[in-house]
Amino acid sequence: MTRSTALGVDNPAAEPITAGGVLGRMGATMAGHTKWVFGIWLVLLVALGAAAPSVFSSLAGAGWQANGSESVQVRELAQQHFGGNSSAAVQVVVHSDTRTVDSPQMQQTLSDVGTVFAGDPRFGALIAPQPGMSISPDGHTGILIAGANASTDDMVKAVDDHKAELTALSGDGIEVYPTGASALWSDFNKANHDAMIQAELFSWPVTLAIMVLAFGSLVAAGLPLLLTLAGLVASAGGLVLLNEITPISVWAMNFAMMFALALGIDYALFIVARFRDAIRHASSPRAAVAETMDTAGKAVVLSGITVLVSLSAVLLVPAPAVRTMAVGIMLAVFFVLVASMTLLPAVLGTLGSRVNAGSLPHAKRQVHRSPRFAAWGELLHRHPWPFAIGSLLVLIALSIPVLGLKVAMPSIEVVPTDAPVRQGYELVQAQMGEGAPGMLQIITPAAESAETAAAATATDGIAMVTPPQPAPDGSDYVMLQAMPTVDPSDAQMGTILDTLRADLPEGALVGGAPAENLDLQQALNDYLPLIVGIILILGFVLLLVALQAPLIALLGTVVSLLSTAAAFGVAKLIFQDGHGASLLGFTPQGFLDGWGPVFFFAMIFAIAMDYTVFLLATAKEHYERSGDPKVAHVDGLAHSGRVIFAAAAVMVAVFFTFALADPLPPKEMGIILGVAVLLDAVLIRLVLLPVLLRLTGHAAWWSPAWLRKVLPKIDFSH
Structure with a gap:
């Protein structure tokens, strides 16, 4: 065996490998053209890696909706005809134990809140607190609504950009909390992102320790992590680029991180373990790679296809967040699979028997x-x-x-107790009623407004219905707000919604965050x-x-x-x-x-x-x-x-x-x-x-x- 062959450097003609299956020959080719393989992967990782750091700030924060549903129709009508007063609107709760909403100090705070929104085109019309609708019975709590003038994803980002400025207005006995669905997803995504990063950082050293024990070799143990890192960087960059075409949920990266780590290690374990057995008797590292990919490689490809096919079924659900979570995992699995078929064989061909370098004492007795x-x-x-x-x-x-x-x-319990959205939510419940944070929106033709208001008021489970508000753009619609008697996440909420929809006139549509x-x-x-x-x-x-x-x-x-x-x-x-x-x-x-x-x-x-x-x-x-x-x-x-x-x-x-x-x-x-x-x-x-x-x-x-x-x-x- 020549030195160049033993080291697996580029010399494909030195030992042509034609026996075995397609994957075996492909693996031998990767091991025989290592410079090309490493070069292509380096370019790919640099290109996608440049986009990867912005993955969590770039991806979409909403998308939890059933496309085509009645509630989504209501949101779209509200954004089109009612100045953005939809489920995506930002509700800012302003409260004081000692002052009422009509006091100069509270009015100044509300004016300051409006100033924060004024310079951002993502916010639509501002609706000041109104008695009987968005002012508490004791007058100490008011809700200012900033309409949504952008998509739900952009509204979550708008809250991300301004919530610190809004909460900073608290002081002198006055509390300010941004609430509503957009604020909920903003706080929730941040808490979730922080938790995922902490878990990932904790899992890497644990994973390395298990790898060392399983392989008994520091070099062999590092290969699964190398493969996983390549898959993670590529999938993160890929998601950022894909987000330029269609909004991708930030949750997609969370799941992609987890699956890239888990499956990357699975695949590398199977391939590296088989290679360590093959290198004992193979004529060269390339021959060992060919044998490995012809056996373990087939299992890995079939496994990867199975994972991709299983997750593709989730794409049937008409919910953007759910679909893009599946896309994120599929992208991570795809890159890990490609790395397993190309990068890993090239690395193994280069290492040869040095894959066992840094072996622990017990590993020298280890056989496949x-x-x-x-x-x-x-x-x-x-x-x-x-x-x-x-x-x-x-x-x-x-x-x-x-x-x-x-x-x-x-x-609401999925966000931390100190999150502004939860503090505002609980304050609204305490001041205005159990169902106040989950107001239902009813949009109906103006001709049916009286009938709709009467039917909604008579519906079991509805505590209060606001007077019909005509559309500001002059269209033939009115909006009513119906407050349920229960918390938005209460099991009775589904029955209340079904009953309300059944009782209303045919032209009336019911939406809102619940x-x-x-x-x-x-x-x-x-x-x-x-x-x-x-x-x-x-x-x-x-x-x-x-x-x-x-x-x-x-x-x-x-x-x-x-x-x-x-x-x-x-x-x-x-x-x-x-x-x-x-x-x-x-x-x-x-x-x-x-x-x-x-x-x-x-x-x-x-x-x-x-x-x-x-x-x-x-x-x-x-x-x-x-x-x-x-x-x-x-x-x-x-x-x-x-x-x-x-x-x-x-x-x-x-x-x-x-x-x-x-x-x-x-x-x-x-x-x-x-x-x-x-x-x-x-x-x-x-x-x-x-x-x-x-x-x-x-x-x-x-x-x-x-x-x-x-x-x-x-x-x-x-």
Whole structure:
């Protein structure tokens, strides 16, 4: 072997590799053209990295709406005809214990608030506090409304820009708080962003420690983090550029950060572990890369496709924030997948046997075929039924609570108690009534105004209805405000809204922030069965194509549902019933955030199928070599068990760091995903699925002749 070949430098002609599959030859090409690969990635990362630092300030802050719903129609009509007095308008609460709204000091403060808004074209008409509508009965609290003259995303940014200036007007016994939906998302996004950054910073050293223990080598442990960093920078820059075309929710980056870290480590673990085994007997680093990509590389590609397909189903939900969160994760997965197929093979080809540099003492005895997981596979093979029944009982017991799961859009409690929007919200409730922060807006033709006002006033659950206000632009519309008798997040709010809409004349439309939340929740509920069905079908089809075996593809898909159901059962016990709430430091809302079932199902199923592909692809590789189902079962575990265990440990550590966050949504996300991965890896991938391989024997890998002719041929043996 020449020195240039051993080091993996550019010399593609030195050792042409034509055997193996497409991915093997592609991996060898990457390892043989390292200068080109590194150069292209450097240019890509510099270009996208230049945009990456502005990702959190550039991305959209709103988008939590059901496009085409009645409430969105009301908001659009309000912005068009009523000076922007819509759900996106900014409400500024001005309160004094000692002075009334008509006092000179309070009037001066209201004038100062108007001055803050005056220089910004994103704000529309200003509506001063009005008796009977936006002044409290005792006269000590008034609400000034600044109309929304821009999109909901721009209004959130407008609040970001001015809320410090507004709250700075507090003083001399007068309090000033910006409230309303735009202010809520401004405060919520900031709290959420801070929590996500803290969790990410905490998870990196934990991840590195687990990597070192798993690989036993500092160099090998660093490669997954290199891959993840490349994926993160590329996806952050990509989201900023994509935001120039269409608004992308800031939440997209939050999820992208998490998934780039989790899946980047998963993929790198699988590939690097296989390369370390191949380099022991391969004729050169390029040959080792070819063997690695021809086996582990196929599993990674199939896993990545499965993740992308699962998340693509979420794009059906007509909510911009939900869709763009899925886009953010898909972009991160895409870049991590591309880096796994190009950058990582080039690095491995360059390193060669030096991938084991900086090894810890125990690592020198480490081999790819884990004796411990081989022994575990033998134990499962001898006693399959006790392990199958035990794991099933645990999963079913944890799944039962999901039958009582309730979902709703987040309440005001998702923002910190010292956030201005929450202080203003609670002040309005105390001064004006429980439902005052969640006023419903009714827009109706002027001819039906009297009938609409009478019907709204008579509706159960409506405490007060303001007189009809004609549209300032002279159009044939009037607006009424209806105050519910309950808090906007109360379970009765949905019934009140449905009753109000049913009682009003046909031309009347009902909107407002509570209605937008309820309409979005309804859309999420309506689309959930469709999304679950699509994900299950596509997951089965992808496993079928990968494994060419219908029985194990079906079993692999069905058992993935168990960890998902169990994770949601645990979520119900914690976040709805409040078990462990004091330990985790939150106040339960009595429900799970409404976007959770749709989004978390897609994410959990994608992760579960990730491990399924790793285990079954390895088992099929050994079945193709030996034709013996016992060898497939035992050696499948022996060669993939350590990687699955280490990858799951990293994911659980990453996800559980988000449980330390103060805002509730990141806490929900971290615990639900962490529990799902823990249950899936331990009880399903390392127990139940191997036992099913044992019990089904040859039938697991059987495929009818007609199906083999239809499906593309995919081999996992090299």
